[in-house]
Amino acid sequence: MRRISASRSLGVTTLGAALLSLASQGASAQMSCEQISTETLGVIGVEVTSKRAVAESETLPAHCEINALTAQRVGEDGWDYAVNFQINLPDDWNGDFVHQFNGGNDGSVNPATGPLLSGNRERTALGRGYAVLSSDAGHNGSAQNAEAGLAAGSRFGLDPEARSFYGYKTVEVLTPIAKQIIHNFYGDDPRYSYGVGCSNGGRHGMVTASRLGDAYDGFLVGAPGFNLPKAAVQHALDVQQLSSLNSDIQKSLTDEDRLLVASAVLHACDALDGLEDSLVSDTAACQATFDIDNYVCPEGQTDACIAPEKAEVLKTIHAGPMDRKGNPLYSDWAWDSGIAGSDWRFWKISSGIPPWGGNPLIAVMGSSSLAQVFTTPPTKVDGTPEELINFLLDFDIANDGDQIYARRGKFHESAMAFMTPPDAKNPKMKKFERGGGKMIIFHGVADPVFSYNDTVNWYNRLDENYRGEADKFVKLYPVPGMNHCAGGPATDDFDLFSKLVDWVESGNEPQAVTASIAAGNGERFSDWSEDRTRKLCPYPQVARYQGGDPESAESFSCE
Numbered sequence: 223m224r225r226i227s228a229s230r231s232l233g234v235t236t237l238g239a240a241l242l243s244l245a246s247q248g249a250s251a252q253m254s255c256e257q258i259s260t261e262t263l264g265v266i267g268v269e270v271t272s273k274r275a276v277a278e279s280e281t282l283p284a285h286c287e288i289n290a291l292t293a294q295r296v297g298e299d300g301w302d303y304a305v306n307f308q309i310n311l312p313d314d315w316n317g318d319f320v321h322q323f324n325g326g327n328d329g330s331v332n333p334a335t336g337p338l339l340s341g342n343r344e345r346t347a348l349g350r351g352y353a354v355l356s357s358d359a360g361h362n363g364s365a366q367n368a369e370a371g372l373a374a375g376s377r378f379g380l381d382p383e384a385r386s387f388y389g390y391k392t393v394e395v396l397t398p399i400a401k402q403i404i405h406n407f408y409g410d411d412p413r414y415s416y417g418v419g420c421s422n423g424g425r426h427g428m429v430t431a432s433r434l435g436d437a438y439d440g441f442l443v444g445a446p447g448f449n450l451p452k453a454a455v456q457h458a459l460d461v462q463q464l465s466s467l468n469s470d471i472q473k474s475l476t477d478e479d480r481l482l483v484a485s486a487v488l489h490a491c492d493a494l495d496g497l498e499d500s501l502v503s504d505t506a507a508c509q510a511t512f513d514i515d516n517y518v519c520p521e522g523q524t525d526a527c528i529a530p531e532k533a534e535v536l537k538t539i540h541a542g543p544m545d546r547k548g549n550p551l552y553s554d555w556a557w558d559s560g561i562a563g564s565d566w567r568f569w570k571i572s573s574g575i576p577p578w579g580g581n582p583l584i585a586v587m588g589s590s591s592l593a594q595v596f597t598t599p600p601t602k603v604d605g606t607p608e609e610l611i612n613f614l615l616d617f618d619i620a621n622d623g624d625q626i627y628a629r630r631g632k633f634h635e636s637a638m639a640f641m642t643p644p645d646a647k648n649p650k651m652k653k654f655e656r657g658g659g660k661m662i663i664f665h666g667v668a669d670p671v672f673s674y675n676d677t678v679n680w681y682n683r684l685d686e687n688y689r690g691e692a693d694k695f696v697k698l699y700p701v702p703g704m705n706h707c708a709g710g711p712a713t714d715d716f717d718l719f720s721k722l723v724d725w726v727e728s729g730n731e732p733q734a735v736t737a738s739i740a741a742g743n744g745e746r747f748s749d750w751s752e753d754r755t756r757k758l759c760p761y762p763q764v765a766r767y768q769g770g771d772p773e774s775a776e777s778f779s780c781e
């Protein structure tokens with residue numbers, strides 16, 4: 223069994239080491255929450271802003287909630303910055319640590335309960351007795367709200383250092399701090415340390431595995447935005463293409479249009495896994511088989527077929543953005559029946575949120591992020607729905623897409639450099655692998671934000687680097703039909719965190735994982751039972767029907 227001590231991580235980052243060099247010797251017994259103050263906690267550079275003892279509730283155990291900050295500074299843009307964080311320390315501690323990586327632009331301290339991902343929001347690390355850390359990744363996303371409107375969440379991108387803190391520095395700084403707090407509070411180091419997150423949180427996990435290879439024992443990584451700046455260029459392509467169908471993007475593709483595409487995908491691919499169950503489990507075979515042109519309306523027909531201009535737009539979107547030489551700026555995308563999911567609509571077509579003008583998330587958060595964080599030099603954008611969608615419409619993909627690689631003046635790191643794992647193009651995660659670390663990744667095949675294919679290509683390169691044995695330390699679980707992190711016509715409730723822990727702590731390599739439909743996911747197709755279960759299989763295995771109850775995972779095996 224592997225023990226991680228705080229002292230082992232001290233060499234990981236000079237900043238973190240400096241902050242801890244004068245840290246107090248830990249107490250020998252558990253402190254009480256009432257005792258906690260900046261002084262008694264005794265971690266140099268950390269200021270406790272509040273603490274409270276939280277009583278046991280239906281979902282969470284009794285714990286001490288500590289809110290604190292570190293790394294205070296004034297940015298080059300004149301705004302005050304700090305890393306704000308919350309750490310929750312359960313009275314009945316299981317001895318281990320979970321770093322909760324948050325999503326989106328970060329910018330707020332989400333409660334440190336440690337959601338263990340998938341569609342089940344009740345399943346938390348704090349609920350299981352872990353000490354859990356959450357942070358705002360070094361900026362307050364609402365601090366500039368009055369001035370920046372809808373662009374407030376990414377306005378921090380005008381400050382070079384805030385970009386780096388968002389990308390990777392916050393995790394470098396907070397990891398040793400959290401371990402020191404745990405040590406000082408409980409009188410003991412955490413035995414095992416985990417990182418858990420989806421989307422931008424999944425990105426944090428992969429970046430941390432690459433940069434801080436020996437600071438964590440395991441990562442649960444969902445829908446990783448490990449190439450987030452590239453995906454932001456895709457937003458421009460999506461909006462430009464969809465706007466060519468209708469100047470009001472919200473009317474570009476209707477629910478019926480997307481359902482027609484899903485039906486076409488099912489027509490071509492559903493049976494490839496051995497069972498017609500409105501679920502495409504053999505994703506790879508489907509990509510080789512499906513051709514949307516086979517479902518395009520012939521002249522004179524408008525019913526039960528896909529309009530030719532809509533098929534062209536979807537083909538262009540699925541091909542991904544290209545530079546002026548025709549080289550990919552991001553990735554292609556998998557065709558999947560989950561395109562019918564409402565989360566797909568929310569990201570790309572319409573949100574229904576009035577202050578956003580109803581525009582989709584990519585035209586709000588996505589647009590302001592591309593303008594202010596992921597391109598260099600940044601473009602300060604006004605936070606109105608019109609300005610934001612216009613930025614994407616006007617973005618010259620072919621000529622300016624490479625701004626995600628640009629450095630200039632005080633912006634000495636490119637967006638790709640601060641946002642992606644340093645070895646993203648040729649992944650090895652050497653230190654993590656050598657230290658015995660394990661990673662489980664899951665990705666919805668119908669994720670509208672981050673391309674599932676991009677994750678598969680990354681995994682295949684990792685596997686080449688490990689001569690076909692990357693699965694000894696990294697497993698990828700595709701989730702057919704699932705949208706971004708959860709949702710869509712999919713079995714989107716699964717407990718991969720327990721599999722990760724069992725792998726890290728007991729050496730039990732995860733295989734098939736049973737998934738069900740999350741409570742509250744009302745998007746299953748009409749021919750599914752609500753208690754359908756399916757096997758999720760580690761890539762490149764596929765869940766194939768063996769006979770028996772078509773609604774039960776037991777009728778499938780991973781092959």
Ligand SMILES: [Ca+2]
Nearest residue numbers: 492497499501
């Ligand atoms: Ca099927």
